[in-house]
Amino acid sequence: MDKDTYATALRNTLTEVRNICPDISCSFIFTKEGMVVAGDEQSVDIPVKKTVGSFQSLMEKAITIGGLHTMIVKGSKGNVHISSINDMYLVIAASKNADMTYIRSIANVIVPTVLKLIKGIVPTPPKMAPSQQLIVESISGFFVGDAVHVDEEILKQWSKNFKGKSVSEVEVEAFGGKVIRCKVKVIGVSGYKGKGLIRVPEKVAQELEVTEGELVRIKPIEP
Amino acid sequence: MKSKSYVMVDGLRLGLDKIKGDEGIIGYILRDAKSASIDIKDPSKIIDYAALSSTALESGESVSEVFGLGDVYSVVVEGKDVKVLSMSVGNSRMSIFMRRDVDHEKICKDLHLK
Numbered sequence: 001m002d003k004d005t006y007a008t009a010l011r012n013t014l015t016e017v018r019n020i021c022p023d024i025s026c027s028f029i030f031t032k033e034g035m036v037v038a039g040d041e042q043s044v045d046i047p048v049k050k051t052v053g054s055f056q057s058l059m060e061k062a063i064t065i066g067g068l069h070t071m072i073v074k075g076s077k078g079n080v081h082i083s084s085i086n087d088m089y090l091v092i093a094a095s096k097n098a099d100m101t102y103i104r105s106i107a108n109v110i111v112p113t114v115l116k117l118i119k120g121i122v123p124t125p126p127k128m129a130p131s132q133q134l135i136v137e138s139i140s141g142f143f144v145g146d147a148v149h150v151d152e153e154i155l156k157q158w159s160k161n162f163k164g165k166s167v168s169e170v171e172v173e174a175f176g177g178k179v180i181r182c183k184v185k186v187i188g189v190s191g192y193k194g195k196g197l198i199r200v201p202e203k204v205a206q207e208l209e210v211t212e213g214e215l216v217r218i219k220p221i222e223p
Numbered sequence: 224m225k226s227k228s229y230v231m232v233d234g235l236r237l238g239l240d241k242i243k244g245d246e247g248i249i250g251y252i253l254r255d256a257k258s259a260s261i262d263i264k265d266p267s268k269i270i271d272y273a274a275l276s277s278t279a280l281e282s283g284e285s286v287s288e289v290f291g292l293g294d295v296y297s298v299v300v301e302g303k304d305v306k307v308l309s310m311s312v313g314n315s316r317m318s319i320f321m322r323r324d325v326d327h328e329k330i331c332k333d334l335h336l337k
Contacts, residue, residue, distance in 0.1 A: 066303025
């Protein structure tokens with residue numbers, strides 16, 4: 001899983017934890033090197049560097065007790081719980097009346113479990129929409145309509161990719177950058193079949209700013 | 224006449240002497256600007272524990288400042304097997320070292336601390 005996805009998943013987790021436990025005023029996760037991995041929406045206002053700085057000197061001194069696993073600071077207006085998770089530290093700031101046993105469960109059970117799950121998840125790659133490059137062949141006439149026409153083979157292939165569902169719409173992109181979404185049909189005229197053509201109604205061709213013989217990229221819209 | 228803080232610290236010293244033999248208690252450090260009472264079972268750890276005690280309270284103050292926690296009542300630092308409970312009492316600073324499975328909240332109650 002890439003770092004951004006990991007951080008987003010963690011940020012969402014911390015935000016959700018805060019939603020179910022309103023006593024938590026903010027939470028974030030930082031590495032031993034002092035880099036913030038993720039934080040809930042409230043943590044943006046916290047001067048994290050200062051917290052991490054003072055915590056790092058405590059980490060050094062705590063070697064004598066077998067490393068720094070947890071730090072709990074109780075104050076007259078609130079509490080802070082800092083706990084080690086793998087190679088990172090989770091900081092949870094809570095109100096004075098917060099149930100610290102509950103906070104401890106979040107820090108020691110819920111967040112580590114979520115972290116483990118996130119690390120274990122291998123994201124399913126998004127279904128690649130197989131795009132095709134085809135040569136424009138314009139069509140005109142009163143009953144032409146506004147659908148583009150492609151080979152039946154292409155539509156069949158797309159259908160396979162979408163578990164048998166028929167593709168009825170496509171995105172056509174001209175190399176000039178214009179993109180339009182329109183309906184798609186099978187080429188009916190045998191002379192145009194199997195030649196890598198896309199038959200484009202004149203009106204659509206004008207919108208795309210393409211002329212006959214030019215290449216366009218066509219991509220199915222998932223049914 | 225003894226000051227209130229002096230009486231409080233005197234009482235605390237007595238309390239610490241009472242609990243130091245309890246199961247899981249490793250020792251304590253109680254110090255003010257002029258003197259220190261140190262009772263740690265393993266003397267080779269005294270310097271390291273004193274440094275940790277002092278840093279724990281400083282970090283606690285720093286964390287409190289960042290998160291707006293107000294006056295710091297206590298700082299607990301847990302290691303792999305050992306934890307330390309640090310507090311400011313009057314003009315003195317106290318740290319009790321104990322095994323990680325000892326209930327430090329109970330210690331606070333036994334010592335009549337918040």
